[in-house]
Amino acid sequence: MQAYCVKCREKRDMSSPRDEQTKNGKPIIKGTCGVCNTGLNIIGKTIAQMG
Ligand SMILES: [Zn+2]
Incomplete structure (x- = not known):
């Protein structure tokens, strides 16, 4: 799964x-x-929801 990295x-x-x-x-x-x-975070989601 992907998340926005503030450093990259x-x-x-x-x-x-x-x-x-x-x-x-x-x-x-x-x-x-x-x-x-x-560290990356996806707030308000679970791994199951992300597929
Ligand atoms: Zn990065």
């Missing part, structure tokens, strides 16, 4: 994505940029 300033494939929850109880997918290893 491009959409990048997310490495090691995992489902977590924010403090507000919202779903969030956390992973790292496959290119620069910066």
Whole structure:
């Protein structure tokens, strides 16, 4: 799955994505940029929703 990387300033494939929850109880997918290893987040989604 892809997420926008602020460091690369491009959409990048997310490495090691995992489902977590924010403090507000919202779903969030956390992973790292496959290119620069910066943390990437997709707020409001689960891995299942992303297919
Ligand atoms: Zn990156």
